[in-house]
Amino acid sequence: MEMWFSEFHSSHVKFSVRVEKQLFCGESDYQRIDIFESPEFGRFLTSDGDIVFTEQDGFIYNEMVTHVPMAVHPEIRDVLIIGGGDGGVAKELAAYPDIRSIDVVENDKMLVDACRDFFPETASGLDDPRVRIYYNDGLRFVRAKKEAYDLIINDATDPFGHSEGFFTKEFYGNCYKALRQDGIMVYQHGSPFYDEDEEACRSMHRRVYRSFPISRVYQAHIPSCPSGYWLFGFASKKYHPLKDFKPKEWKARNIHTDYYTTNLHTGAFMLPKYVEDLLEEEEQ
Amino acid sequence: MNRTLQEKAPIYEALERFRKQRIVPFDVPGHKRGRGNPELVQLLGQQCVGIDVNSMKPLDNLCHPVSVIREAEELTADAFGAEHAFLMVGGTTSAVQSMVLSVCKAGDEIIVPRNVHKSVINALILCGATPVYINPDVNVQLGIALGMRMEQVEEAILSHPKAVAILVNNPTYYGICSDIVSIVKFAHAHGLKVLADEAHGTHLYFGEGLPVPAMQAGADMAAVSMHKSGGSLTQSSILLTGKGVNADYVRQIINLTQTTSASYLLLSSLDISRRNLALRGRESFGKVSQWAEYAREEINAIGGYYAYGKELVNGSSIFDYDVTKLSVYTRGVGLDGIEVYDLLRDEYDIQIEFGDIANILAYISIGDRMQDIERLVGALAEIRRLYEQDQVGMVSAEFINPEVVVTPQQAFYSHKVSKPVRATEGCICGEFVMCYPPGIPILAPGERITKEIIEYILYAREKGCSMQGTEDPELNNLMVLE
Numbered sequence: 001m002e003m004w005f006s007e008f009h010s011s012h013v014k015f016s017v018r019v020e021k022q023l024f025c026g027e028s029d030y031q032r033i034d035i036f037e038s039p040e041f042g043r044f045l046t047s048d049g050d051i052v053f054t055e056q057d058g059f060i061y062n063e064m065v066t067h068v069p070m071a072v073h074p075e076i077r078d079v080l081i082i083g084g085g086d087g088g089v090a091k092e093l094a095a096y097p098d099i100r101s102i103d104v105v106e107n108d109k110m111l112v113d114a115c116r117d118f119f120p121e122t123a124s125g126l127d128d129p130r131v132r133i134y135y136n137d138g139l140r141f142v143r144a145k146k147e148a149y150d151l152i153i154n155d156a157t158d159p160f161g162h163s164e165g166f167f168t169k170e171f172y173g174n175c176y177k178a179l180r181q182d183g184i185m186v187y188q189h190g191s192p193f194y195d196e197d198e199e200a201c202r203s204m205h206r207r208v209y210r211s212f213p214i215s216r217v218y219q220a221h222i223p224s225c226p227s228g229y230w231l232f233g234f235a236s237k238k239y240h241p242l243k244d245f246k247p248k249e250w251k252a253r254n255i256h257t258d259y260y261t262t263n264l265h266t267g268a269f270m271l272p273k274y275v276e277d278l279l280e281e282e283e284q
Numbered sequence: 285m286n287r288t289l290q291e292k293a294p295i296y297e298a299l300e301r302f303r304k305q306r307i308v309p310f311d312v313p314g315h316k317r318g319r320g321n322p323e324l325v326q327l328l329g330q331q332c333v334g335i336d337v338n339s340m341k342p343l344d345n346l347c348h349p350v351s352v353i354r355e356a357e358e359l360t361a362d363a364f365g366a367e368h369a370f371l372m373v374g375g376t377t378s379a380v381q382s383m384v385l386s387v388c389k390a391g392d393e394i395i396v397p398r399n400v401h402k403s404v405i406n407a408l409i410l411c412g413a414t415p416v417y418i419n420p421d422v423n424v425q426l427g428i429a430l431g432m433r434m435e436q437v438e439e440a441i442l443s444h445p446k447a448v449a450i451l452v453n454n455p456t457y458y459g460i461c462s463d464i465v466s467i468v469k470f471a472h473a474h475g476l477k478v479l480a481d482e483a484h485g486t487h488l489y490f491g492e493g494l495p496v497p498a499m500q501a502g503a504d505m506a507a508v509s510m511h512k513s514g515g516s517l518t519q520s521s522i523l524l525t526g527k528g529v530n531a532d533y534v535r536q537i538i539n540l541t542q543t544t545s546a547s548y549l550l551l552s553s554l555d556i557s558r559r560n561l562a563l564r565g566r567e568s569f570g571k572v573s574q575w576a577e578y579a580r581e582e583i584n585a586i587g588g589y590y591a592y593g594k595e596l597v598n599g600s601s602i603f604d605y606d607v608t609k610l611s612v613y614t615r616g617v618g619l620d621g622i623e624v625y626d627l628l629r630d631e632y633d634i635q636i637e638f639g640d641i642a643n644i645l646a647y648i649s650i651g652d653r654m655q656d657i658e659r660l661v662g663a664l665a666e667i668r669r670l671y672e673q674d675q676v677g678m679v680s681a682e683f684i685n686p687e688v689v690v691t692p693q694q695a696f697y698s699h700k701v702s703k704p705v706r707a708t709e710g711c712i713c714g715e716f717v718m719c720y721p722p723g724i725p726i727l728a729p730g731e732r733i734t735k736e737i738i739e740y741i742l743y744a745r746e747k748g749c750s751m752q753g754t755e756d757p758e759l760n761n762l763m764v765l766e
Contacts, residue, residue: 139658140582143665165655169632170662177669 005036007050009226010194017041017051017224023118028110030162035118041224043118045086047111052157054224058088058122060259061188064220064232065153066092067260068268069184071250072239076150080105080178082138082166084155085112091125095255102131103149105141139165145178152179154187167204172211172235182238189217189231192275197226206282208235216241217279218268220259231275242269285362290562294355295555298343299335299548311338312545335548346371346546347539356555363562364489364508366499366524368531370538371554373546376483379507379523381407382538383479386505386529387449388413390693395440395450397462398683398725399429401481402716402753404451405692405728412693415728416444419683421601426592426613427642429683430601431455431462434470441474449477454485454498454506457638458645459609460602461495468502477528480506486514486522487608490565491573495604504529513569513608513649516557520550568650569608575657576610576648582661588617588668610646612664614639618673624664627671632663640720641749684740687732690765695730699766702756705741708733711764716753719744725753733764 006016017038024035031047038044042055053061066089070076077100081089085106093102104126106112112133116123126133134141138156152175156163165171166187175185187208190201209215212235222230234241247262271279309316318325318333325333339345344353353371360369372379380403388394390412396404398417408415418440421430432452441447450471455461468478480498482488486508488497498506506524510516523538525531561568580591590613596602614624625639637647646660689712690698700714710733717727719741726737726744741759745751751759 137655137658139655139662143582143662162655165659165662168659168662170659170666173666173669174662 005038005044005046007046010196013194013226015224015226017044024114026110026114028108030108031111033108033111033114035114044224045114045119047158048162050158051224053086053088055119055122057223058086060220060222061230061232062088062092063257063260064218064268065089065155065186065188067250067255067257068218068232068234068241068265069151069153069186070096071246071262071265072236072241072244073150073182073184074246074249076184077101078149079103079151079153080142080145080149082142082152082154082156083163084153085133086115086119087112087123087125089125089153089155090128090131091122094125094128094130096253099130102128103134104131105134105136105138107135107137109135137165139171139174142171142174142178147178147180147183149179150183152183152185154185157188157190167200167207169207169211172208175235176211176237179237183236184239185212185233185235187233187235189233191226191229192231192278193227193229198278201231202278202282204233205279208233209283211235213237214240216269217271217275219271219275220268242266285365285562287563290359290363290559292355292359293552293555293559294352294359295343295548296552296559298352299337299552302337302342303334309337311340313338332549335552337548339546343548346373346542346551347544348535353551356551356558359562360522360554360558361524363558364497364499364522364524366506367527367529368525368534370523370525370534371546371551372521372523372538372542373519373550374521374542375519376481376507376509376511376521377401377403377406378538378542379521380404380481380483381410381541382523382534383505383507384408384413384449384451385411385540386534386537387477387479390691391446392449393444393447395437395444395447395476397429397432397451397453398686399453399456400451401453401483402718404481405716405725408692409696409729410693412691413448414688414691416440416447417686417688419685422683423596423602425642426590427640428458428460428611429456431460431603432467433600434463434466435600437462437467438470441471441476447476449479449504451479451481452498452503454480454482454488455495455604455606455609457484458611458643459484459606460596461604461606463600463603464498464501464503465496472502477505478503482506483509484512484609485606486510486512486561487565487569487572488606490561491569491608492566493573494569494608495606499524499526502526505534510554510557512647513572514557514561515650517550517553520554522554572608572648572650572652575652575654576608579610579646579648579657579661583612583664586661586665586668588672589614589664590616608648610648612644612646613642614644615642615675617668617671618675619667619671623671624667627667628660628663632659632666634660634663636660684726684734684737686728687734688728688730689732690730692729695765700763701766702761703764704760705738705762708762708764709735709738711762714763714765715755717741717751717759717762718753720750720752727762733762 019036044054156166214236315321344351384407392413508522583591621639621643628634637645713727
């Protein structure tokens with residue numbers, strides 16, 4: 001028997017993963033969530049038919065949104081994760097003993113429950129005593145915060161779906177306000193390759209670039225993402241991701257990783273020409 | 285309302301049957317289910333062009349409905365609690381005009397609030413009746429026109445024995461209602477018909493805890509913009525009539541100006557929307573009220589802004605308030621409504637209904653989502669953080685009592701000359717002069733231009749109010765009767 005999960009990466013490109021079985025299917029107020037078991041990617045979770053994360057490559061973005069800012073800002077104490085109900089990012093953050101609090105804001109409780117049931121290893125990140133989960137709209141949550149965080153990680157991935165609001169100028173502005181004087185916001189910047197994604201990627205940069213004094217973009221290779229190529233945004237009030245990078249200090253922490261290294265940190269900010277060009281166009 | 289019957293959608297069902305019959309078209313429209321115009325199909329889709337068909341026996345005819353359209357109109361009347369309902373395809377403008385033309389003719393007077401929609405005055409140009417204006421109070425802080433006080437209505441009716449009807453905005457654009465139940469009682473006792481402009485009131489018929497809809501209040505006719513809060517396609521509308529109205533005569537009036545090729549896209553959208561409202565309206569508008577209420581609380585928590593609601597109700601000029609409307613006073617953050625309106629669109633990709641000098645109005649409807657409301661609130665918070673200014677004084681907006689010298693019809697068809705505004709004192713105005721805010725006519729065709737009015741126009745223009753309706757966009761000149 002052949003059973004395949006397929007997802008359109010563009011109107012004309014389809015990405016298919018052979019699946020062994022479907023483990024979960026549920027519909028909440030926000031989205032339809034499915035969880036599949038697959039031979040190549042292990043278990044993976046989809047939202048409204050699009051892959052959100054897989055067991056095999058989820059570590060890449062969890063590490064990239066966590067260690068990059070942690071190796072730049074010397075004193076991150078209070079962290080806010082928007083989305084991130086799977087616990088993957090919280091788990092990476094939990095490796096830093098200086099962190100005092102990790103607030104996870106997730107609007108969809110069903111996602112958290114499903115992750116606890118089917119991805120217990122990743123979801124264990126949510127059990128760290130410093131983690132507090134708020135079931136709330138992220139935009140609403142940050143609106144009420146002022147200079148409360150050192151780091152905000154926007155873990156929402158889809159600028160077109162139910163998390164659309166986390167890719168807007170008002171959200172970035174509210175995050176700016178919620179960050180302390182030297183705070184950093186890291187966010188999913190999408191994939192720049194296919195036409196439709198490129199437009200979303202451009203508008204994100206245009207908005208963040210005008211909301212924060214420092215705004216740089218870095219990259220990673222993530223096989224299950226459209227074109228396998230993914231960008232992240234680094235927006236900051238004070239620290240530059242390369243000029244203020246502290247590789248020695250980070251190495252001294254002795255944190256185990258599978259993707260991130262201090263060499264890769266620098267390399268990740270070295271972008272292909274076409275990506276550099278499209279970002280620069282939006283800066284004008 | 286009969287819920288089982290309301291599950292039917294006769295026009296929609298007839299179109300479905302018609303589609304399955306695969307009838308060969310040797311009639312208009314000439315695109316023949318889109319085959320003759322592939323680009324149109326590309327734009328609108330096969331579904332849509334496939335039902336753009338002509339009136340014919342199985343699909344009935346809007347000019348003289350006998351089968352499915354008639355049935356749809358009966359269901360609509362039942363859903364809205366009216367004696368009769370007319371499906372309209374020329375917008376609520378045509379519904380308003382049909383109302384006015386149905387009750388008055390040359391020589392009659394009709395009582396209207398000064399903040400009446402232009403379509404009413406235009407109907408008077410067509411029929412030759414004379415308007416009698418009631419000047420609503422203005423909320424000075426918000427700069428918006430309110431409803432008609434009962435004393436004003438009584439006074440107008442008693443002093444104008446020739447008046448045959450009174451028109452009521454139910455509610456105004458801003459959500460403000462007059463005491464329509466008392467107006468109906470008093471007007472009927474004095475032999476006047478009551479017409480309701482419910483361009484912003486479709487939901488009143490289905491929601492809970494909302495102001496009284498016109499038909500329930502006993503009004504004679506109501507023009508209801510189904511395409512606004514009701515969810516049907518733009519340009520579709522409904523005209524409702526009550527007990528004391530001859531529906532056949534109203535049909536004749538409608539047919540004077542309505543197309544003989546009514547669009548089935550519009551008709552079926554009215555049919556489906558009526559079904560939806562009848563079956564699920566209460567639940568949907570409950571949600572809309574809740575969202576608007578939530579947005580009001582959150583916006584008021586930002587500070588500076590004032591999202592107003594039921595607390596404005598004062599028993600007279602604001603007899604009731606439609607809580608589904610989200611109107612926000614923006615001067616508290618030192619910004620004009622129109623500035624906030626532009627910022628929302630240009631900087632935050634959010635399009636709202638309108639902005640005037642002191643307020644914005646965001647239209648909340650059955651198509652909204654909570655996450656979008658969060659975006660609107662978030663953007664308003666950001667606008668305050670980034671653009672807040674010191675407050676400055678605002679033009680006081682007041683109505684000036686007009687002297688109607690000739691009917692709008694006479695004024696419209698008279699010879700007119702263009703004169704500098706300052707030189708028009710004593711002349712009879714030949715055109716509209718609208719002042720935003722509060723969106724009311726300062727002058728309508730046929731009215732005497734006084735010194736006071738000239739001064740007001742010059743003052744308001746200098747203060748940055750937008751003056752509209754005149755041939756000269758700069759309003760240096762006015763068209764006056766020779």
